Amino acid sequence: MLINQIKQTELETIHEKTLYLLEHVGVDFEHPELLELYRKQGLRTEGNRVYFDKETVERALSTAPASFVMKTPFEELKIGEGGQAICSASGSRKILRDNKVYDPTPEDYVNIRKLDASSNMINLSSSPLTYIPAFPKERAEVIKGALTLKYSTHPVIMSCFGKTDAEETIQLARDFYDTDEGYYTIGVGNVISPMRYAKDDIEGQLAYTKRNLPVVIACCAIPGMTSPVTLGGTIVQNNAEVLAGVIMTQLVNPGAPVVYGNTTYVSNMRKAMPVSWGCEEAVFIQYAKAMADYYHIPCRTGGSLSMGKELDYQNGAETAMSLMTSLDVKADFIFHSFGEMDGLNVFSFEKYVLDEQIMAARKSVESIDIFSEEDMDLETISEVGPGGNYLAEEETILRYRTEIYYPELYSLENYADWERNGRVSVEQKAKERVEKRLREYTPPKFTAKQRAVLEKALEGFDL
Amino acid sequence: MLINQIKQTELETIHEKTLYLLEHVGVDFEHPELLELYRKQGLRTEGNRVYFDKETVERALSTAPASFVMKTPFEELKIGEGGQAICSASGSRKILRDNKVYDPTPEDYVNIRKLDASSNMINLSSSPLTYIPAFPKERAEVIKGALTLKYSTHPVIMSCFGKTDAEETIQLARDFYDTDEGYYTIGVGNVISPMRYAKDDIEGQLAYTKRNLPVVIACCAIPGMTSPVTLGGTIVQNNAEVLAGVIMTQLVNPGAPVVYGNTTYVSNMRKAMPVSWGCEEAVFIQYAKAMADYYHIPCRTGGSLSMGKELDYQNGAETAMSLMTSLDVKADFIFHSFGEMDGLNVFSFEKYVLDEQIMAARKSVESIDIFSEEDMDLETISEVGPGGNYLAEEETILRYRTEIYYPELYSLENYADWERNGRVSVEQKAKERVEKRLREYTPPKFTAKQRAVLEKALEGFDL
Numbered sequence: 001m002l003i004n005q006i007k008q009t010e011l012e013t014i015h016e017k018t019l020y021l022l023e024h025v026g027v028d029f030e031h032p033e034l035l036e037l038y039r040k041q042g043l044r045t046e047g048n049r050v051y052f053d054k055e056t057v058e059r060a061l062s063t064a065p066a067s068f069v070m071k072t073p074f075e076e077l078k079i080g081e082g083g084q085a086i087c088s089a090s091g092s093r094k095i096l097r098d099n100k101v102y103d104p105t106p107e108d109y110v111n112i113r114k115l116d117a118s119s120n121m122i123n124l125s126s127s128p129l130t131y132i133p134a135f136p137k138e139r140a141e142v143i144k145g146a147l148t149l150k151y152s153t154h155p156v157i158m159s160c161f162g163k164t165d166a167e168e169t170i171q172l173a174r175d176f177y178d179t180d181e182g183y184y185t186i187g188v189g190n191v192i193s194p195m196r197y198a199k200d201d202i203e204g205q206l207a208y209t210k211r212n213l214p215v216v217i218a219c220c221a222i223p224g225m226t227s228p229v230t231l232g233g234t235i236v237q238n239n240a241e242v243l244a245g246v247i248m249t250q251l252v253n254p255g256a257p258v259v260y261g262n263t264t265y266v267s268n269m270r271k272a273m274p275v276s277w278g279c280e281e282a283v284f285i286q287y288a289k290a291m292a293d294y295y296h297i298p299c300r301t302g303g304s305l306s307m308g309k310e311l312d313y314q315n316g317a318e319t320a321m322s323l324m325t326s327l328d329v330k331a332d333f334i335f336h337s338f339g340e341m342d343g344l345n346v347f348s349f350e351k352y353v354l355d356e357q358i359m360a361a362r363k364s365v366e367s368i369d370i371f372s373e374e375d376m377d378l379e380t381i382s383e384v385g386p387g388g389n390y391l392a393e394e395e396t397i398l399r400y401r402t403e404i405y406y407p408e409l410y411s412l413e414n415y416a417d418w419e420r421n422g423r424v425s426v427e428q429k430a431k432e433r434v435e436k437r438l439r440e441y442t443p444p445k446f447t448a449k450q451r452a453v454l455e456k457a458l459e460g461f462d463l
Numbered sequence: 464m465l466i467n468q469i470k471q472t473e474l475e476t477i478h479e480k481t482l483y484l485l486e487h488v489g490v491d492f493e494h495p496e497l498l499e500l501y502r503k504q505g506l507r508t509e510g511n512r513v514y515f516d517k518e519t520v521e522r523a524l525s526t527a528p529a530s531f532v533m534k535t536p537f538e539e540l541k542i543g544e545g546g547q548a549i550c551s552a553s554g555s556r557k558i559l560r561d562n563k564v565y566d567p568t569p570e571d572y573v574n575i576r577k578l579d580a581s582s583n584m585i586n587l588s589s590s591p592l593t594y595i596p597a598f599p600k601e602r603a604e605v606i607k608g609a610l611t612l613k614y615s616t617h618p619v620i621m622s623c624f625g626k627t628d629a630e631e632t633i634q635l636a637r638d639f640y641d642t643d644e645g646y647y648t649i650g651v652g653n654v655i656s657p658m659r660y661a662k663d664d665i666e667g668q669l670a671y672t673k674r675n676l677p678v679v680i681a682c683c684a685i686p687g688m689t690s691p692v693t694l695g696g697t698i699v700q701n702n703a704e705v706l707a708g709v710i711m712t713q714l715v716n717p718g719a720p721v722v723y724g725n726t727t728y729v730s731n732m733r734k735a736m737p738v739s740w741g742c743e744e745a746v747f748i749q750y751a752k753a754m755a756d757y758y759h760i761p762c763r764t765g766g767s768l769s770m771g772k773e774l775d776y777q778n779g780a781e782t783a784m785s786l787m788t789s790l791d792v793k794a795d796f797i798f799h800s801f802g803e804m805d806g807l808n809v810f811s812f813e814k815y816v817l818d819e820q821i822m823a824a825r826k827s828v829e830s831i832d833i834f835s836e837e838d839m840d841l842e843t844i845s846e847v848g849p850g851g852n853y854l855a856e857e858e859t860i861l862r863y864r865t866e867i868y869y870p871e872l873y874s875l876e877n878y879a880d881w882e883r884n885g886r887v888s889v890e891q892k893a894k895e896r897v898e899k900r901l902r903e904y905t906p907p908k909f910t911a912k913q914r915a916v917l918e919k920a921l922e923g924f925d926l
Contacts, residue, residue, distance in 0.1 A: 001464060001465075001787040001790075001791060001825070002464075002465040002791045003791075003825070003828055003829060010833075010834060013834055013839075017839055017841055020841060021841065021844060021845070024845070025844065025845050025848060025849070026849065027849055028849040028850055049849065094878065101878055192850075194844070194847055194848070194849055194850065194851055194852075194853075195848070195849040195850070196849045196850045223853075223866070223867060224853055224854065224859045224863050224866075224867065225852060225853055225854055226852060226853065227853065228840050228843055228844060228853060228856075228858065228859075229853065229856075229858055229859040229862050229863050229866045229867070230837075230838045230839070230840055230858065230862065230866055231828070231831050231833050231838060231866070232831075232832075232833040232834060232835065232838030232839040232840065233838060233839055233840040233841075233843065233844060233858075235833060236839055236841070236844070237844050266867050266868075267867060268869070268875045268876075271875070271876065273876075273877065275875045278824060278867065278868055278870075279824040279825050279827060279828045279868060280828055280867060280868065282828070283828050283831075283833070287833075307873065307874055307875050308873075308874065308889075309874050309878060309881050309886070310888065310889075311775065311776045312774065312775060312776065312779065312888065312889050312890065313774045313775065313776070313778050313779035313782075313814070313817050313889055313890070314779060314817075314872075314873045314874060314889045315776050315779060316775065316776035316777060316778060316779030316780030316781070316782075316783070317779030317780060317782060317783040317817075317821055318779070318783075318873070319776075319779075319780060320779070320780040320781075320783040320784050320787075321783050321787060321821075324464040324783075324784060324787065327464075328464060328465050328466075328791075342877065342878045343877065345877065345878060346878060351776070354776050354777075354780075358780055358784075361741060361742040362464070362466070362742050364742060365466055365694070365742040365743055365745070365746050366466060368694050368695075368746075369695075370473075370694050370695040370698060370746070370750075371473060371476055371695060372695065374693075375693045375694060375695030375696060376476075376480055376693070376695040376696055376699055377691050377693055377695065377696040378480055378483060378484065378696075378699070380691055380696065381484060381488065381657070381691060381696060381699070381700050382484070382487070382488045384657055385488060385489075385657070385658070386488070386489065386490055386491040386512065386657055386658035386659045387491055387655075387657065387658070387659045388657055389657075389688060389689060390657075390686075390687055390688055390689065390690065390691060390692065391687065391688055393691075393692075395691060395692055395693065395696075396687045396691075396692040399692050399693065400687050400692050403686070403687070403692045403693055403694070404686060404687065404692070404729050404730060404741065404743060405729075405741055405742060405743065406731070407741075409777075410770065410771075410777045410781070411770055411771065411772050411777060412731040412734070412738045412770055413731075413734065413736075414736065414805065414806065414808065415557065415564055415772060415805045415808060415809060418772050423772070425773065425775065426771075426773075426775050426776055426777045427775065427776070
């Protein structure tokens with residue numbers, strides 16, 4: 001859903017207003033060590049507040065890379081300049097099963113990882129956030145990280161919940177991959193709107209930046225509550241917030257990869273709560289990508305976002321609109337791609353595979369070369385001629401399986417056939433697909449050393 | 464869902480290939496009078512086949528208007544050059560009610576018209592196509608036309624099902640509006656792929672063109688069956704088909720308004736049947752609009768298309784994707800906007816109002832001036848400052864109702880609140896909304912003469 005064609009002059013306006021905010025309003029960083037570093041680099045500070053001048057902003061932006069390649073012994077993933085990370089669900093505190101929600105179990109966590117492993121679109125797995133009450137709080141991030149490493153070979157987002165969690169999970173990835181070089185994992189950190197970086201968030205993010213690992217800086221404002229109620233005001237505040245984080249990474253470690261992130265929702269102001277989909281969100285996504293392009297850094301946006309409570313019309317419509325917007329703008333990093341609903345609070349296995357089919361449909365047409373002689377195929381059109389039919393043509397027989405996308409979980413028969421075939425719901429088909437995927441899952445093969453690292457991290461948990 | 468950014472050279476390629484097909488393969492027109500007119504204008508014909516040379520194509524295109532204004536005593540509607548027709552459901556042979564499908568009754572037909580009348584997005588009502596078994600075949604189109612005129616004041620699409628239906632319903636509109644000037648109604652006609660205009664279709668379309676009334680020429684190919692299985696082949700054949708119809712109108716009556724239409728579906732080749740949504744369809748919509756722009760004529764595309772059987776995830780996702788694509792390309796005429804599913808075969812009242820909310824959300828952000836000083840609102844951002852909140856700000860209180868779209872039928876509360884409030888489904892809310900809209904409907908006021916015209920057309924039907 002591409003709402004506007006954004007003009008270069010608009011981006012310049014946003015950048016100018018952002019410079020004003022960074023220089024005259026400032027950003028809070030609750031971290032004495034970082035404040036000291038800012039002062040040493042000649043920046044003005046007052047308490048926790050830092051004021052970034054234009055020259056500092058430009059200097060910092062000049063060192064942030066336009067793309068980077070994550071590399072593990074198993075897979076490589078380019079992010080930016082054409083490389084696109086499709087990242088799995090992350091954030092759910094409940095699991096939807098048979099129309100009720102439950103606390104996620106360790107088995108649920110493992111099963112989400114198995115879906116990631118068998119998805120032909122996911123290329124980055126997310127370890128943190130999904131809340132598993134059965135895991136002890138102080139070990140939860142390491143356990144989840146180990147399970148993510150164990151059940152899929154995709155590169156992994158490790159924890160960014162503060163210094164300890166970040167350092168321990170980075171260490172886990174380093175031990176598992178047996179490397180201390182390159183970009184072997186990535187962190188996702190937040191700024192607290194309006195314009196405040198809290199101590200834990202800074203420490204989590206710096207754990208990555210100091211080790212020269214990539215980090216995603218994302219704002220997540222709620223218009224009317226933590227950002228202006230207006231779209232323009234929210235966009236400019238968001239840009240200042242994220243840019244401040246980008247600058248932070250470059251002042252700490254010039255050249256460290258950083259992703260410009262945006263998770264800003266809209267809000268239900270009647271209840272003073274955030275809601276995870278509105279058309280406003282599509283506007284925020286579009287401007288986020290445009291600003292990231294303006295700064296020549298990769299952009300992260302959201303994926304399959306919906307406030308839906310069931311696998312209903314609302315859920316499909318909202319998910320399609322948010323997912324398509326991220327694909328329309330060619331976001332370099334799509335987070336929360338599959339399976340989330342209720343404003344990221346609920347995860348549904350069935351939704352995961354239904355969401356996948358939307359993206360697969362879209363991807364199926366992105367790569368077609370409409371203008372090749374073969375595709376245009378005037379010869380067949382001429383042969384068939386007016387009033388003819390193409391059913392028996394060689395091209396049709398050769399290409400019908402590959403040329404037209406076939407979403408197996410969606411109903412494509414007519415109503416009468418659907419009734420005759422037992423009125424099987426799309427949800428039921430999704431359920432069967434999930435069961436099949438989990439049944440057919442085969443674990444990756446690891447070295448003895450890799451197994452040992454995982455066993456140590458998972459000690460006491462038979463998972 | 465905007466898949467490609469189409470380049471001018473691509474459009475030129477499609478146009479060149481189209482010229483080749485029109486000149487060397489030809490198009491069948493099953494209409495001796497029209498064939499005679501083609502011959503008189505120097506075109507080569509063979510049997511029913513006509514070959515259009517480049518000069519004829521260019522001459523015809525030079526007279527087709529880029530926009531036109533429909534005008535009735537009640538409303539005006541510009542189509543093209545910024546004017547956008549949002550047209551209601553049309554085509555359903557069944558009504559979905561309480562999870563079962565039924566034959567539409569006369570009362571259903573009237574109720575669809577009442578929803579059209581009370582929609583704040585519909586600006587063009589469609590009279591034909593919905594199949595009401597209770598109406599006698601020979602009078603059905605006139606009865607439906609009269610009911611459409613009676614229950615809403617929007618301009619009306621009249622029948623185009625052949626000479627008699629077209630002429631009788633045009634006459635009805637003429638009598639009702641008491642005018643024979645301007646563009647007081649419009650017809651929608653089809654070409655039969657591949658490249659054949661059947662007698663009834665031609666006669667229906669010419670009934671409009673000869674009276675200088677606008678007509679929409681739409682192709683509706685099924686790739687692999689009535690057009691090449693490839694996207695490129697289907698696009699070029701579709702363009703040749705529609706262009707031949709556009710040329711027909713201009714050779715018969717130069718300057719008569721004509722709309723470039725596209726309804727091409729994809730196909731379920733495993734069952735050799737058309738299916739009404741796939742991402743391929745979004746590609747066809749995008750190229751249709753681009754070619755119509757290339758020819759400087761308005762473009763018609765589809766609206767809320769889905770193969771869904773229930774108001775489920777599939778239905779919402781497919782509808783959002785097709786509707787957003789038509790909005791992304793700024794289609795001048797969106798047909799089947801609300802309420803249709805099962806590949807246009809089924810109409811759902813609940814879907815009508817759920818579809819409306821998607822479009823309303825989109826429209827709500829299209830008009831916002833993000834870059835006004837007021838919207839950017841640096842003053843409030845500066846006042847609130849880092850760590851503050853916007854809840855009590857004057858701007859928030861003044862604007863929260865208008866700034867952020869509130870889709871009343873979708874669930875925006877969190878899961879716990881939704882449970883506490885009785886787990887009301889989105890479908891249930893839609894049902895209540897439909898009942899309210901029908902209950903609160905107030906009929907338009909007509910003159911005695913207008914009432915007399917309607918009474919005569921509806922004789923024997925107490926509707």
